[in-house]
Amino acid sequence: MPALKDTQNERDDRRLPIDRVGIKNLRFPICVRDRDANPQHTVGTVSMAVDLPHHFKGTHMSRFVEVLHAHGRELTVADVAAIPQELQKRLAADKAHLEIRFPWFRVKKAPVTQAEGMLDYGIIFEVNADGAELDFVVTVEAPVTTLCPCSKAISRHGAHNQRGLVTFSVRFHQPVWIEEMIEMVESAASSGLYSLLKRPDEKHVTEAAYENPVFVEDLVRNVALKARAHPRVRWFRVEAENFESIHNHNAWAVIESGPA
């Protein structure tokens, strides 16, 4: 077979470098070890990109997929960390980017009966390579309960409460465990969530939330205080969104530490 034309490799003369070009929304199995070294199998959604100098017409999209598949049928965290540098080499790029999002599970015991259930969180790993420099950001999306301090203070009884979602990202000096990040978030809320609660547990979490009201502002500040005090965290961003039980819109707050 004669060689097929390599259109991507042609010269481009628009003199416009491209910041990011690659693939998005590719699903791939992933295996993550937890703090106790147990493997957890889950499914990631991957995007990858490189920069493209102005004189090339296109990148080679299939190479992104080859680099991904070169690690076998399941990615590990080590693979995720290595891929941007492999992309730099394989695609002769200065910069490379990988993002992978996946659901992640943690066994939680109910607070009174100690009944075990699994709770799901969202995790995002983002790795950027720029020349020899690597930048790693870990994000945890953790659901929580928030109970409104104002509603409690002004009402004869009860207080509106709701599910909230905290999106907490860190850059670090030394790795921080997903479990640590989750604990920082759950202890900052009115209560953590559980998949399995028997009646004594439901009594416990109802009362605990009532005794520990937090605004969305308190929630992000509480997480920020913990992040600032953590010896291995060097940058953070925390965003909280409350799916208000009395409104059809959400309350929302963000704190970001200094520059990355």
Next chain:
Amino acid sequence: MPALKDTQNERDDRRLPIDRVGIKNLRFPICVRDRDANPQHTVGTVSMAVDLPHHFKGTHMSRFVEVLHAHGRELTVADVAAIPQELQKRLAADKAHLEIRFPWFRVKKAPVTQAEGMLDYGIIFEVNADGAELDFVVTVEAPVTTLCPCSKAISRHGAHNQRGLVTFSVRFHQPVWIEEMIEMVESAASSGLYSLLKRPDEKHVTEAAYENPVFVEDLVRNVALKARAHPRVRWFRVEAENFESIHNHNAWAVIESGPA
């Protein structure tokens, strides 16, 4: 220009009629009048289909869009009701189907201060024509507050509560207003929602919800009782989903009246 080949019109010999064929997910402006005859402009997402006898290779997709556009740049409810019969004629079909979904707004006054705010609901109109028969289903998606009776009964203070979504569909003898359907749902819940609540209002809805706890089961039963008692409703289906503030999963219940 010579005639272009009409591939769709060719004979098919697989002897397989098609139940539904058409277009989906087309956005189009719509105008709906409320109970006070005020027009409300909003945006619909439309699907349309016809059946296709076994001997035709394909339908003519552009005719669906022509039938829709024949009504001008904004659909009315009368247009929506007429389109299935126009599709039957235009596409020589026995059966035709139209579904349109759109957000819809209602001015609500806060319960104490009477401050006005607008709350958004989801509406679905579904119209099916089969020969000379027309079937019309109206669905309202209304957000509400639910407060858990069990959590209240067992806890020293407080009770978990959350936003819920009720999906309420009816077929009718004589038309039922969207506003009536919304009122049937909101009065069945622990509280309705509001976009604008000042502190005295927040106190009111917090206390009202605490005094009116409902399980997801109560919610669908309360709506079902109202639907059964309504003189113009001849069929209904009510589904409720609570975005539990203490779990990361939802509670869910459904009641459907007898056959349509």
Next chain:
Amino acid sequence: MPALKDTQNERDDRRLPIDRVGIKNLRFPICVRDRDANPQHTVGTVSMAVDLPHHFKGTHMSRFVEVLHAHGRELTVADVAAIPQELQKRLAADKAHLEIRFPWFRVKKAPVTQAEGMLDYGIIFEVNADGAELDFVVTVEAPVTTLCPCSKAISRHGAHNQRGLVTFSVRFHQPVWIEEMIEMVESAASSGLYSLLKRPDEKHVTEAAYENPVFVEDLVRNVALKARAHPRVRWFRVEAENFESIHNHNAWAVIESGPA
């Protein structure tokens, strides 16, 4: 501690049985074996429900989660099939329902270079128990390429083509493999999709699609013919949706075999 009040167990006198009540949108790990008996770990989204007689105020939501967790930290297909009967027993219900949706991967070789890549599909298992009867429905959501026969027939060169999604459900006499269902769909389209295609492969799939144009109507008929001819399939429904490359709406068709 004194017994906590069991509100759910109270008598209800609205005389309204509930068709379905339970939980929705709970994520849980799952393990599925493929045709070669290799285990595949993935993540499911679960809903479960039972019917509720008119005289009970509520169901016991935590029991759904207990039944699920009784199978350990990862569900298998055997667990999925057994759960509805366990729900009937545990919740004293006549009817029980389980639905689990999950992404699923299959290694596919590129058609010319034989380069291996993994492609993702969506799978849904639905199991309904009614008294002693069990009903099992398996659904595959498979992405494909469709190339328009009309566009090809009327144009000097080229033809519009696009990604489509086929949702193919079966009930069966004897189990049908997910892989078989995928093959029935992919062979009914202009081409199957691949995650990894080198240039000779891209040439191959481009030409193959051009030589094998299908309307959305052809696609559902082709799958229906295969389903009808399959000795183990006793009921099917096939729906196809094309994300038209020349429109911002989709083309759509459905065929369902006789009653389930």
Next chain:
Amino acid sequence: MPALKDTQNERDDRRLPIDRVGIKNLRFPICVRDRDANPQHTVGTVSMAVDLPHHFKGTHMSRFVEVLHAHGRELTVADVAAIPQELQKRLAADKAHLEIRFPWFRVKKAPVTQAEGMLDYGIIFEVNADGAELDFVVTVEAPVTTLCPCSKAISRHGAHNQRGLVTFSVRFHQPVWIEEMIEMVESAASSGLYSLLKRPDEKHVTEAAYENPVFVEDLVRNVALKARAHPRVRWFRVEAENFESIHNHNAWAVIESGPA
């Protein structure tokens, strides 16, 4: 009635200012005038926020909704531009932020038959006030057809093509019309999309796309060239995503001009 406690107004001593606090995901009607001064009614999804100094415990969420509702039952573009400054005043904030997203329609004539159809786009207005400075960003999400140059070059006949989505944002010296932005995007692609195409039109767009292949890289470069040459644009960002017809993942590219 005695005054209700104003919890939000209490002093906070965590010494943590909040970057953004407000509301999210509130739906509200909006009216936008097109280039010919015709009003277009549509539905927006709004988020609003302010910064919060470290010494305040919370913001007053209801004031965001009051500021929004003060403009009546439908927002105009002038309202959208004014709201951040109103938020600064009403909430005594240094910074304020408004984002509103809405579908928007444009009448397009089919290229040969001149048949009229309406095509939908996504629009985002983002307005940030910082002290006396206002920053306005307009984004258009425009769907297009892309046909792969590589697939065309290597294949005997045909070429894979697909729907793509271009997200094009600008800051400007003097206002730029939404219509201008859409034209910059559609003329940069293999073809624009249409809701209504008769057979002669379908022949035209099929052939035009085949004769005008673009990679995702070409698409963002073509838009970037037009943006750079536009006298009223002072900053831009263009991102394109192709829903590849031969893959189940997307191709993706981004160019951003210098700093805002």
